[in-house]
Amino acid sequence: MSKKIQFSLIYRDMWQSSGKFQPRKDQLERIAPVIIEMGCFSRVETNGGAFEQVQLLAGENPNEAVRAFCKPFNEAGIKTHMLDRGLNALRMYPVPDDVRAMMYRVKHAQGVDIPRIFDGLNDIRNIAPSIRWAKEAGMTPQAALCITTSPVHTLEYYAKLADEEIAAGAEEICLKDMAGIGQPAFLGKLTKMIKDKHPEIIIEYHGHSGPGMSMASVLEVCKNGADIIDTAIEPLSWGKVHPDVISVQSMLKNAGFDVPEINMGAYMKARAMTQEFIDEWLGYFINPGNKIMSSLLLGCGLPGGMMGSMMSDLGGIMGVINNLRTKKGEPELTTDDMLIKLFDEVAYVWPRVGYPPLVTPFSQYTKNIALFNLLTLEQGKGRYVMMDDSVWGMILGKSGKVPGKIDDEIVALAKEKGLEFTDADPHTLLPNALEDFRKEMDENGWDYGQDDEELWELAMHPEQYRNYKSGQAKKNMLADLQKAKDAKLGGSVTPEQLAEFKHAKADAIVAPVKGQIFWEFQGDGEAAPAVEPFIGKEYKEGDTFCYIQAPWGEFVEVKADLGGKLVEINGKQGSKLQKGDVVAYIERAH
16 A cells, blocks of 8 residues: 655745745635645644744734634644744743743644644753643644754754654654755655654654755655655745645655645635735735745755845845955955855854754854854954854753854853853743733733633733734834835835824934944944844833944944834844934834
């Protein structure tokens, strides 16, 4: 009998790997029946990662969106699943235990069947509690192995992690090849090792297409016992996203596997509808570069989904570096020059910070170290000069144990700064937080929502949720959309149009001098890594908002004026400003 292979549609990750926003609730409701009509999917990804944050940023209620999207799949018997970042749950930084445990109760009540639990460091201490909480909530916990290629990430390393996850209660294993750099032969051998030892465990393969190896990897894992393959559909397949279900189905069918047929009429409807969502508004936030595959990704191992933000950061730093080179009489670097330098520097830094798998948030941390090393090397100050608390947290063990050895130079630098390494269980470092959020809900008169989902949303995404509740998020999104549409059409947004989207009490924070913007300042004439403040962040009167590096090199402090809530940012790290340009808008408290 032929081996049966099932398909999962990664509808959330398709969008996240392409651009900034996700479809709205009404769009998700429209396309769900068409996905069901395609007849080839036993699973659909309905939530996870940045899904809820970007819904809030768009002024949408993410809980309503998740319930609406899950409902038709639940009724059709199609499993729904979500991506869960372990210690970080659904955000970029650690989450207290009581908020994480609550997530599984809320998501199960909303109709999500399976959480895909991963940890950016593959640290079982960050995964095991989530497996337990998911089972207690009635969900089917799937634990992930974050795949990368390094001397420490051996077959034995991953097989041991799979054993630990299964011992902790995982009922399924996902090979999460987030950058698509997993070697096909390696993935096939790993699949067989796990399946031979744990034949009852379902294995799902998730591989991005960026470097071009995903189809070979799909075939290898299926030959060695994989059960489910994550796929995408046009117009958001391939590129930095995932292989298209049509190609995967054709390849596996020809290889003799038992695969479901695809209702092509429904596929074309889903394809057209997805394109309609792009044309309506989401396309304005899609980076065209994310539609292109690149073998350069094999060298640096960075996930394709972060290429857009990386190129934005690279542009800001390139301006600073080229100014320095011009002063030294050296030729300016092109974007391609900088990209190659950055990839080479990532390859240099990565082993020295212990080979953290390059997945959120550790891919961002590693990229930031490399990016700012390029700047400080150009300044003649060496490496590791501009590392923020998040980066140091990874190095020191506060996020979990990195799989490799931290370089002696970095260990010595930590000692010089008075920083201490820790082997403490990361989740024990965080105090519970739900009671404080309950008080905030009560003080504001906000409804806890069905199954306490609104309370949980505030606790998981406090800055974005407050901005959503105030209505400012929708105004910001409309302003961003108007600017994006205007830029595409080549026109200009009038002050009157912009005024419609600004809150009546929003004050402009203005650049006091010509120069470049930096969010942090480390002293000794140094800018710090690009940690952009959250929309909704609160400032007190006189707080520092940012710094402008003047042409003569001085860092000029910019104050938050009368304080209030950040509602819009008009400057990126390293971007050039003229004196009097608006850096941001802050809404004064009532």
